[in-house]
Amino acid sequence: MKRPLVFSLDLELPEPTEDDKRADLERVADALGADSLVPTISALRTLPDILRKKGFRISPVFSIHYDSTRLIEASTGSCFALAVDIGTTNIVFELVNMKDPGPSLRFQFKNPQIKYGEDLLSRIQHCMQGGLKELRDSIIAGLNEEIKRAVRQAGISTKEIYAAVFSANTVMSHLLLGLDVSHIPVSPYIPVVSRALFFTTSEVELDIHPDATVYVFPNAGSYVGGDIISGILATGLHRKESPQVLIDVGTNAEIVIGTKDWILVGAGAAGPALEGGILSSGTVAKEGAIYRIEIDGSGDVKYKTIGDSSPLGICGSGVIDLVAELYRVGFIDQRGRFTESAPTVKIDGEKTFVVAKNEKVVIGINEREIENFLRSKAAMFTSLYVLTQSLGIGFNDIERFYIAGALGSGVNLKNAQLLGMLPRLPEDRFQPIGNSSLMGAGMLLRDASLLDEIAYIHSIITYREMNTDNEFMKEFPSARFIPHTNPERLG
């Protein structure tokens, strides 16, 4: 029977008689059909009274906790849970009504650790200087604040949240739990823990139900986090006969190739540019972000913003459009340098192509930023190419490309292919899946049997470091050109 990670069941229990002297808890356990029912002490304390006041018709809350089922509360009217994706830059979560399979409320906020460092390495350094508790406290405080906002919006109380599932990269998972990350950036790159972990609220200090179950996805080493494993779960590639690819671009870019029998992950720093992160005009995909750009030969620019709002900056898909259009109309060359015909202006001493301008901001891109973008796209493409080659297969052997993260929603495939970011394959091979890490977390909430699939994925993953890979080194320079100096590589 498919059971969620946390659930409430309406039980009608037989009342005790001379012939049925089972204890209260045993009555519940038998109805549940769970041998390994582990009650919290507070559930045990309230159970007898609630049972009798409700005439032995109760709706207890249970959660899966490792191999056991926990009894969290003797009876409830509601049952909510959180699926959380902790990114280095952004934290996104869903408040899931476990009693209602409909769509969930989604919330997003900046990772409050950013004030201690934008990237993973600077946060790790902050930890090594004694800042671990600070980093942990900041993320817990941020989560608790946003959870409070979320429950207000949903009209519920924090006590009605009985579980939280966290998917994050290895460093973020460690920082969430207050674990030492100082050995992660130093060879041989050892995390404190890899396995999936269950905790209770008190251990993690979240302001949800005091006995809620907290699950943290396992990692497959310092560079293959729970977010990747959750993303793989979301795609289902670990159940497929023929090779599938998952490309997840967040603050880092990760490439996964796998089937039901093997999964290979390659990772290397590649992301921020693709996420709009290293443009001074960059932004995440939020209201006011420019996500579509068209340029004509005269230099006129048309763009669309999210929410049709006044433009604030350019998000990942906007950057791809921008660079592709600049190339298409001949304003930049193969190396990303502005041509003589490009209508640029100087801003802070750098030739800049302006996309939009209002009283508040000038939104544009300069050569250095284009170069960074091309470096990122080269890293991503080269990782994909090298991994595929190392498996002795070609792009054409790959049944499906799942495009997640910043590239997942709204990316113009034709433009990405024009730039040499993605292989030249028919459009139906590509499937955007948005935030695959969050999706996997939400799936686990709704089906605890996925714990076994997660363990399976965890067991077959192998990792290939791209940044120090010889093949990667050899291929990378050619991929920095638009589309590539060896276009046959593009498939």
Added chain:
Amino acid sequence: MKRPLVFSLDLELPEPTEDDKRADLERVADALGADSLVPTISALRTLPDILRKKGFRISPVFSIHYDSTRLIEASTGSCFALAVDIGTTNIVFELVNMKDPGPSLRFQFKNPQIKYGEDLLSRIQHCMQGGLKELRDSIIAGLNEEIKRAVRQAGISTKEIYAAVFSANTVMSHLLLGLDVSHIPVSPYIPVVSRALFFTTSEVELDIHPDATVYVFPNAGSYVGGDIISGILATGLHRKESPQVLIDVGTNAEIVIGTKDWILVGAGAAGPALEGGILSSGTVAKEGAIYRIEIDGSGDVKYKTIGDSSPLGICGSGVIDLVAELYRVGFIDQRGRFTESAPTVKIDGEKTFVVAKNEKVVIGINEREIENFLRSKAAMFTSLYVLTQSLGIGFNDIERFYIAGALGSGVNLKNAQLLGMLPRLPEDRFQPIGNSSLMGAGMLLRDASLLDEIAYIHSIITYREMNTDNEFMKEFPSARFIPHTNPERLG
């Protein structure tokens, strides 16, 4: 491999290399050979630093927790645990050095709940009037105070205690956990929980290591507590081909008959008199307790006290001697009435035989007390007889009688047989085993595989209520005589 419930292992772990990038915890789990290793968050937080400071040679503390192994502490120098028997009247515990198989320190103190009622029923009534928290707080406070005393004596700290095993009757177990006992004395007598429970320190609020494992023995209903199950474990009768008997006399008297295939428990209120509890001169077996008595025809009394101290009162074995001697020399008749030749004095208007007298106390027994004693011995013997008969076996079919509790240490078998308390069988059939409940708890601490045996015992126990049993009613009156009006019943 035989593993204790809590243990520290000296591990020499391979250091991480480029070819061995296992996470710190996985390294420990692999060395332990435990798939289901569940770390506490604080152990995870200290592990990386301790591992590296100690050159990957650590002595972590693990405990068994349901089907998992918990990592409680990354490294320790010592590992202690508590085996606790919570009696209605007395609490006895051992402080066990898990790194040293030698004898353990033993401590005993009055159950502090006594101030809310001497017997179970009055404590349950106190709970029903809102006193549950008070009762729980009093036992927890008492335990914490005595644990403090114990660690001082042992020269250790409370933080070095990583586990506690509790064996107690069903009401005491419930009160320890703060569980509602109000449905226990009312038909159909339903406890909150029957299964064995594991908790952590924080849930039970004991002042030991904050992540220690707390285990509470299961019960087999309101009238067959964890103390009986622990006692059965201690005798090993659940592994024997031929029937064995366990007689445990505490504040209540319980009779267990069983083999490896079935276990029958009969219980009824019978105990206090046998424990020295209802004599005004009664005492538990402590320094100054009279435990041996001889009387000659002239009325001269010789006695021995524990520790050869000045006499304070008479303990259980002393009472048996006293009544038997009074009968042997003809000072009481078959019904327990003083004969004319008995040298009695009047105390508070009642004929009393004086055993000892000093400036502080007069120690003796009167007819009402003898009657109570004979009622207790009759209840005990009749339970034994009726249970045996109901199984279609005779006393001679019983291979061994384990005598536990107040009767266990120092009872004069000949005198007990003379009074008709125990069957007339050769001495080698009887084996005193002291506090079998405490013994079982200590055994479990030392061997976690006994969890399976406890579950097995739990699964095959059946209970027969004696106080309302027709056969018992019919047999009981004749057993109130010395030795019995049907002496052939004595075997």
